[in-house]
Amino acid sequence: MQAVVAQFAETNPKARGIGAKSCVNDRYLRRLEEAGFVKQVLEKQFVAQKVLTAHSTGPILGLANAEKNSTNGGGPTMMKHYLGTLPFLLCVILLPSISVAQDSILQKSCVDCHGSETKYPVRGVRSQYLTSGHRSLGNAHYANSDDCQGCHTNEGFVERAKTGKVDVKKFVSNPSEIGCFTCHAPHDKGNFSLRTISKVTLVNGVTFDRDKGNLCASCHRARRTPKDEVRARNIPNDSWGAHHGPQADMLLGTNAYEFPGKKYSNSAHGVLPTANCVTCHMAQPAGRYSLAPSIGGHSMRLAGEVHERPKVNVAGCLNSGCHGEMKQVNDKHFYDRKAASDYDGDGKIASVQEEVEGLLDKLINSKGSGLLQTMKDPPYDAKGGFINSKTQYPIEVVAALYNYKFVKEDGSKGIHNTAYAVQVLMDSLKALDKNLDDSKRPQ
Numbered sequence: 001m002q003a004v005v006a007q008f009a010e011t012n013p014k015a016r017g018i019g020a021k022s023c024v025n026d027r028y029l030r031r032l033e034e035a036g037f038v039k040q041v042l043e044k045q046f047v048a049q050k051v052l053t054a055h056s057t058g059p060i061l062g063l064a065n066a067e068k069n070s071t072n073g074g075g076p077t078m079m080k081h082y083l084g085t086l087p088f089l090l091c092v093i094l095l096p097s098i099s100v101a102q103d104s105i106l107q108k109s110c111v112d113c114h115g116s117e118t119k120y121p122v123r124g125v126r127s128q129y130l131t132s133g134h135r136s137l138g139n140a141h142y143a144n145s146d147d148c149q150g151c152h153t154n155e156g157f158v159e160r161a162k163t164g165k166v167d168v169k170k171f172v173s174n175p176s177e178i179g180c181f182t183c184h185a186p187h188d189k190g191n192f193s194l195r196t197i198s199k200v201t202l203v204n205g206v207t208f209d210r211d212k213g214n215l216c217a218s219c220h221r222a223r224r225t226p227k228d229e230v231r232a233r234n235i236p237n238d239s240w241g242a243h244h245g246p247q248a249d250m251l252l253g254t255n256a257y258e259f260p261g262k263k264y265s266n267s268a269h270g271v272l273p274t275a276n277c278v279t280c281h282m283a284q285p286a287g288r289y290s291l292a293p294s295i296g297g298h299s300m301r302l303a304g305e306v307h308e309r310p311k312v313n314v315a316g317c318l319n320s321g322c323h324g325e326m327k328q329v330n331d332k333h334f335y336d337r338k339a340a341s342d343y344d345g346d347g348k349i350a351s352v353q354e355e356v357e358g359l360l361d362k363l364i365n366s367k368g369s370g371l372l373q374t375m376k377d378p379p380y381d382a383k384g385g386f387i388n389s390k391t392q393y394p395i396e397v398v399a400a401l402y403n404y405k406f407v408k409e410d411g412s413k414g415i416h417n418t419a420y421a422v423q424v425l426m427d428s429l430k431a432l433d434k435n436l437d438d439s440k441r442p443q
């Protein structure tokens with residue numbers, strides 16, 4: 001029991017303060033309940049503990065025997081005294097000494113995860129998770145109704161995983177961020193199997209089916225289609241677009257605005273079934289030596305900091321067997337994977353991510369020289385801020401902005417699908433600037 005308490009106190013801020021020193025008393029019970037302890041389980045366990053202590057022949061009898069055998073004698077009075085101070089004994093003597101018996105009670109249900117020598121690395125995983133966007137970006141409290149809650153809150157996703165949808169008229173009044181219980185159901189199943197890995201139908205009807213990556217894709221996908229959004233029109237606000245996380249669409253090379261008459265293709269990650277989200281994002285660097293919790297595993301981050309210097313996680317690249325080696329662009333959050341061509345036309349062939357960044361910059365950048373900043377009645381100002389404009393834009397401008405956001409918000413700068421990302425960006429640039437040299441466009 002103490003091990004469990006200590007573990008709760010460590011891993012659960014709400015339970016912090018229970019402390020290993022506390023005793024099994026009403027106050028302790030209440031606090032565990034406040035910490036979300038399943039009442040039933042607790043009662044069961046507590047009853048079991050009472051039964052156990054009542055029947056314990058170990059420490060109590062041991063003590064009594066010691067008294068009996070002592071020269072002063074012990075006998076019933078002494079025994080009664082001990083029983084009278086049972087609560088005291090429970091705290092000071094029994095709890096540590098009945099740990100073996102406790103283990104056997106807890107074993108089935110709790111020690112795998114909450115004991116001191118756990119089967120699952122809950123605490124280590126938690127320290128990684130705390131650095132992840134799931135924990136830290138904070139939009140669970142912002143996006144908790146309409147249908148947002150199905151992706152942004154733990155409660156909404158659990159409902160969606162169970163029933164296939166969320167009640168858009170309801171909102172989650174006490175939303176919690178995406179956490180252990182969103183992706184796993186450890187207290188229902190007693191293990192860390194995933195809540196769902198069903199294949200996902202993207203919003204344009206294309207099927208995403210890549211093993212554990214399906215879990216990620218059920219949230220990290222576009223919410224809108226170019227068919228609905230891209231036409232001659234005004235841009236209503238800065239969050240207009242496919243919606244922040246179109247990674248599943250990008251990986252499959254689908255659902256950006258594709259210009260008529262152009263052919264689109266995929267790079268290796270777009271077609272390899274083993275390149276699912278998990279194999280890259282959760283790969284653990286070998287040994288985890290000299291690293292930080294913010295890289296790999298449940299941080300789900302590929303680029304983090306080690307002693308304040310940028311570091312990328314190459315474990316997934318190497319584990320895949322496809323890349324013999326993978327380096328990092330010095331002191332940058334970029335993989336040193338040379339692009340096939342100078343896509344952004346700056347005169348040198350840099351890494352894929354730098355080339356894609358170069359293409360994005362040609363549309364919007366911090367110097368104010370992007371095509372979507374310098375055109376007549378531009379949608380973005382010189383600093384890259386959205387101009388809430390009522391201007392009716394021709395379809396090329398709307399398409400270019402849609403694709404800009406699609407690639408930008410994918411966040412991988414071309415790693416998810418280099419060919420598709422470069423193609424849609426080049427075609428967008430070409431639509432705005434007929435003189436652009438697009439001879440380097442991947443085929």
Ligand code: HEC
Pocket residue numbers: 008011012014032035036037038041042109110111112113114120122126180186187189190191192
């Ligand atoms: C398969 C693993 C697993 C098992 C088995 C398990 N737990 Fe948990 N439990 C977790 C995880 C994971 C968390 C969340 C930890 C975190 O937030 O870092 C948790 C959290 C808790 C919390 C804090 C609840 C909250 O809302 O934050 C309590 C209380 C708890 N567990 C009690 C128990 C009890 C009692 C048992 C045995 C009956 C048990 N657990 C068995 C994995 C497990």
Ligand code: HEC
Pocket residue numbers: 133139142143145146147148149150151152218219220221222223243244245246409410411
């Ligand atoms: C299909 C799942 C899904 C739905 C539904 C959804 N979102 Fe999101 N949203 C995401 C994902 C995934 C991200 C994170 C993408 C990333 O960081 O790469 C995100 C990011 C965001 C962000 C952060 C943007 C940023 O630049 O930091 C906001 C704000 C947001 N969503 C609001 C909403 C609102 C409001 C709704 C409902 C109207 C909503 N979302 C519905 C999946 C969804």
Ligand code: HEC
Pocket residue numbers: 120121122123125126129134178179180181182183184192194212215278282298
């Ligand atoms: C966004 C989804 C997500 C969240 C949130 C999440 N996990 Fe996981 N977890 C996964 C996936 C996916 C895997 C499988 C990883 C793999 O196969 O490499 C996994 C694997 C695990 C494993 C390894 C299981 C094994 O048998 O080795 C443990 C332990 C685990 N998670 C614990 C946790 C804990 C504890 C938390 C909360 C602190 C948590 N997870 C939060 C998705 C998630």
Ligand code: HEC
Pocket residue numbers: 132133134136137138139140150151152153157178182183213215216217218219220277278281282300301411
């Ligand atoms: C329940 C929906 C959901 C699932 C499942 C999910 N994510 Fe997320 N993910 C989100 C949302 C929403 C955000 C943004 C959180 C916010 O803005 O508060 C996010 C953020 C992230 C971020 C940080 C992005 C950034 O801009 O910093 C990464 C990386 C990420 N997720 C990867 C994954 C991977 C890999 C998986 C599968 C193992 C996964 N996610 C599963 C919804 C989900």
Ligand code: HEC
Pocket residue numbers: 213216217220245247248251269275276277278280281301302303316333410411412413415416
């Ligand atoms: C081939 C490896 C690979 C695969 C497969 C992959 N990713 Fe990525 N992803 C990356 C790399 C590399 C980045 C860039 C990381 C960075 O700079 O932070 C990235 C970026 C991201 C980001 C933005 C992170 C941020 O901090 O802004 C999210 C979110 C994300 N990926 C989610 C996913 C999801 C969801 C899937 C599956 C649909 C997926 N990824 C598949 C390698 C991969």
